[in-house]
Amino acid sequence: MPATIPVILSGGAGTRLWPISRRLAPKQLQRLTGERSMLEDTLARISHLDGEAMVVANVEQLGAIEGQVPPGTRLVGEPVARNTAPAAAAAALLSDPEDVLVVLPSDHHIADTKTFRAALESAIGGARSGHLVAFGVVPDRPETGYGYIVPGPPASSGRLIERFVEKPDLQAALGLIESGALWNGGMFAFQARVLVDEMARHAPAVLEAVSKSVASAKSQGSRLLLGEEFGQAPSLSVDVAVMEKTDLGLVVELDAGWSDAGSWESLYALGQSDSSGNVILGDVVTEDVKSSYLRSDGPLVAVLGVDNLVIVATGDAVLVTKRDRVQEVKRLVERLEGRSELSIPPPSSSDR
């Protein structure tokens, strides 16, 4: 009997969430939104599926991941980051061809698990009927930073995918929403066999390199370390490599309080704001502060007479910016390349 296997992709570095997110402890492993990390939340969200979960991540993050996953979880180590298509291909090649894979990023926030699971059932149904299924998130704003999926006629448990639109301008985004387009949430379901077939057709270079790396993979306890050939795969997303090209695309609607939790502004929106519109976490004291995201994972932070700021302090680094500039944190952080404050987790307050 073929299984339904959660495949969690944990490749992201979460640079825009520095200084909490670090290369060796990226955002999906941090307690950014609650008591659990987003990886733990993601695993809990699909814990009812019958297959044992597989986590695909950069080999240098496996140690940190191991402490957050249930026993029996398969850990697949990528020698280098190559975006999501090679990771999904590896997961498919490591599964029974008839298995359905549910491929989820490790670093998204979903408020409503019940609704998510209902959409997941539809997606699994679509996958069993031979489709490559994408989750289409119901938009709540004309976001220009996301990709959109334009649905076509109904089929199986969803609607056929008419086309993908990558990062539209505002005018186009408004038109897309008007016409019923959905955000591409980067979550997929498909049979292993179908993905491999479609990848052979549309992205053979990915499949070839990943096949070799699976053949030369080495086991190490619960870990499987993919061979160096993985690095020869083109760095492509599942969307670009397969979904935009296949005739088998199906989209299932998801309206469950989804957030990519990708920036401090996203976390501000996810947080509980007080009567001054501030989201405050940790040892923070304020006076006449409004509409700000204020977080300390270490030092005492005292803030006076400002508004619309993001202030994030750890034991070794502090970020101060405006809420509407948070996308540029990535660029600022790139300038810090090579510094330990980018890669090594900050000292916790209890260490000091």
Add this chain to the structure above:
Amino acid sequence: MPATIPVILSGGAGTRLWPISRRLAPKQLQRLTGERSMLEDTLARISHLDGEAMVVANVEQLGAIEGQVPPGTRLVGEPVARNTAPAAAAAALLSDPEDVLVVLPSDHHIADTKTFRAALESAIGGARSGHLVAFGVVPDRPETGYGYIVPGPPASSGRLIERFVEKPDLQAALGLIESGALWNGGMFAFQARVLVDEMARHAPAVLEAVSKSVASAKSQGSRLLLGEEFGQAPSLSVDVAVMEKTDLGLVVELDAGWSDAGSWESLYALGQSDSSGNVILGDVVTEDVKSSYLRSDGPLVAVLGVDNLVIVATGDAVLVTKRDRVQEVKRLVERLEGRSELSIPPPSSSDR
């Protein structure tokens, strides 16, 4: 031959310069403006005088002070803070009656030592002729947070003091400057005997309590610890206790780049600003930041897309505020009463 004795008052807590300034390591002991602390700068500025310096400070700060003063400096410990009049009275009672005392705060910045020393010579001359001499700082703005001295007719090496005006409103400040009034810099020169006589006349309760505390003082190496009776003295400034009441007041003009270095805005003004108008000290990285004071004595501080902020980070605390709100830091800090981040010096980066 009577000596000229520098008396440095180091009683201030420097609350507005938190988180660098701490109760056990207040601003005058910190390297805020250069390679030396302001106490060290102050001592260097009067090192040419023949008398050995005396530093009057809260007893709990003497340990930190001891490491910053030349050998032979007398350290006088106050059991409690009682403003400047009791401290000056103690210094006078501990000196030869004919000695001239030059009483200086430990936490002011003076850019031009040569001009300061010339004014000092005039002040000492005035003191030797029996006056209580105040230094009147030539104003460069209609500051409403300072006291003003209105000079009268010339006498001795300065001008007689006509009256004092405490913290005028803006209109009054403009009028005062127009009429040639000077800022009260809180720096004085007088013979010990003259101060004691005038204090007996105008502030007998101060003199009585301080006399008892000098009588019961205990030596401890180079330290002299004033007795508990010191605490019975009314908490008064030299200005209020004596200068505003005496007929012997003389003012000597000082135009030497004086700053009370009392707030982060003062330190911004004293600092070297770059082409974006930022004053940056320590491990700070900026992108599109303007007109800000950015200082780290510990963590990496990354700042993006803001202006006119003050950001000061230490190993255990971070302050973020607007440059025009820095006076309110004192009030914010009062809310932190009892926390170690107020009293104990922050861990230095080399400790971590």
